Amino acid sequence: MSVYNSLDSITEELHKCMKCGNCMAVCPIYKETRQEVGVARGKISLVEYLLSGEIEMTERLADRFSLCTTCMACNTNCPCGVRFDKIILAARAEAVRKKGLHPVKKIAFTALKMQRMFDFGMKTGSLFQGVALKHVPHKSDRIARMRFDIGIGTDKVFPMLASKTLRSEFPEVVKVKNPKMRVAFFTGCMINYFYTDIGKSVVEVLKENDIEVVIPKGQGCCGIPASVNGDVASASALAKRNLRAFEKLGADALVVACSSGGTAWKHVFGELLENDPEFKALADKWAGKSYDISEFLIHKVPFKKQGLGRVDRKVTYHDPCHLNRGQGINKEPREILKSIPGVTLIEMKEPGRCCGMAGSFSLVHPDLSVQISDRKTADIELTHTDTVATGCPACRLQLKSGVENAGIEEEVLHTIQILAESYRAGKKN
Numbered sequence: 126m127s128v129y130n131s132l133d134s135i136t137e138e139l140h141k142c143m144k145c146g147n148c149m150a151v152c153p154i155y156k157e158t159r160q161e162v163g164v165a166r167g168k169i170s171l172v173e174y175l176l177s178g179e180i181e182m183t184e185r186l187a188d189r190f191s192l193c194t195t196c197m198a199c200n201t202n203c204p205c206g207v208r209f210d211k212i213i214l215a216a217r218a219e220a221v222r223k224k225g226l227h228p229v230k231k232i233a234f235t236a237l238k239m240q241r242m243f244d245f246g247m248k249t250g251s252l253f254q255g256v257a258l259k260h261v262p263h264k265s266d267r268i269a270r271m272r273f274d275i276g277i278g279t280d281k282v283f284p285m286l287a288s289k290t291l292r293s294e295f296p297e298v299v300k301v302k303n304p305k306m307r308v309a310f311f312t313g314c315m316i317n318y319f320y321t322d323i324g325k326s327v328v329e330v331l332k333e334n335d336i337e338v339v340i341p342k343g344q345g346c347c348g349i350p351a352s353v354n355g356d357v358a359s360a361s362a363l364a365k366r367n368l369r370a371f372e373k374l375g376a377d378a379l380v381v382a383c384s385s386g387g388t389a390w391k392h393v394f395g396e397l398l399e400n401d402p403e404f405k406a407l408a409d410k411w412a413g414k415s416y417d418i419s420e421f422l423i424h425k426v427p428f429k430k431q432g433l434g435r436v437d438r439k440v441t442y443h444d445p446c447h448l449n450r451g452q453g454i455n456k457e458p459r460e461i462l463k464s465i466p467g468v469t470l471i472e473m474k475e476p477g478r479c480c481g482m483a484g485s486f487s488l489v490h491p492d493l494s495v496q497i498s499d500r501k502t503a504d505i506e507l508t509h510t511d512t513v514a515t516g517c518p519a520c521r522l523q524l525k526s527g528v529e530n531a532g533i534e535e536e537v538l539h540t541i542q543i544l545a546e547s548y549r550a551g552k553k554n
């Protein structure tokens with residue numbers, strides 16, 4: 126039974142919890158709030174009361190369930206193997222079934238489903254973003270802060286919308302001479318609209334490795350913002366659209382450079398579409414050939430080492446929660462970084478600790494998100510590096526905001542950008 130369809134689906138997970146409190150030691154929310162409701166154990170008790178009928182779903186209770194970055198640190202520190210990620214997703218879906226979706230989220234997720242309108246909105250937004258955003262001069266990034274406080278303060282640093290979306294910059298099929306294989310690229314929203322530099326690096330590196338790249342125009346949001354907020358109907362519609370778009374063009378494998386997108390293709394689509402045999406079969410098929418870009422370049426088609434040029438960077442690596450704990454990928458990006466001539470990798474303290482971004486969590490709980498981010502920024506500062514690499518555009522946003530506001534001169538890049546930089550340096554030489 127899917128966690129998205131019924132609260133009963135998680136009864137077994139709830140029974141596993143012996144209320145030991147081990148999850149407290151690793152929970153970023155509990156570290157800041159010191160409240161039982163912040164930690165997995167507290168929320169598990171609330172779900173148990175809900176299932177036994179002792180309490181009812183209220184907006185206040187739904188709000189309690191929003192207090193989680195879904196970082197999965199509690200999963201890995203739990204001696205009983207409780208999958209709290211399943212519990213929180215089921216609780217949020219139940220909250221939406223009983224109390225409905227917040228109107229702002231309803232508008233946002235509806236817009237995500239209307240791809241053409243969303244594209245038009247983002248394009249128009251890129252022309253007029255100066256009205257709401259104040260550009261922050263920076264040597265390598267196009268970043269800005271909000272001019273007005275819309276409830277999240279004006280300190281947060283955001284990437285500016287790209288003038289052209291990534292998908293409009295490439296044909297649907299990017300050809301190479303004598304291709305080794307045909308790989309589909311799921312761009313995700315942040316890479317398509319904001320961080321097109323990451324997407325261009327993905328295409329550049331794949332081409333460098335003789336891989337034909339397919340970038341279906343019909344793809345859209347992965348639906349994770351909807352599924353983690355309990356909007357199962359929107360998430361399912363988005364999953365189906367993506368499956369249709371990729372199935373139409375076909376490929377030997379699918380790559381993503383975003384931890385949410387990877388989680389969606391590998392785990393979420395299948396669970397969302399459990400009751401639809403046709404789409405469930407498609408979701409399972411694509412799940413079996415979906416790879417994070419670093420995983421692909423290490424395990425599926427080992428990337429060419431000849432041709433790599435020197436890149437003088439002192440790099441520390443931040444593990445995105447949904448890549449590290451969600452997909453078990455943490456060695457691969459490090460292996461790539463260590464192969465690049467000139468790169469020195471210096472580990473920060475607790476590289477796997479959540480950065481506090483967690484999508485809409487940073488908008489709903491902006492102060493808490495910044496408090497969690499501040500700990501990460503302090504750890505980065507101690508490494509005395511000049512670059513933070515990570516494997517997710519959302520983490521890149523949060524990490525950049527943290528270092529910028531702390532006055533630390535640190536570039537924040539996706540690992541694939543540093544690899545692309547090395548291939549470029551190799552060509553120059």
Ligand code: SF4
Binds near residue numbers: 147149165199207209
């Ligand atoms: S660590 Fe696991 S068993 Fe212990 S309280 Fe937390 S969720 Fe329950």
Ligand code: SF4
Binds near residue numbers: 154155197209
């Ligand atoms: S998923 Fe992360 S934030 Fe949520 S309860 Fe577990 S440790 Fe805390």
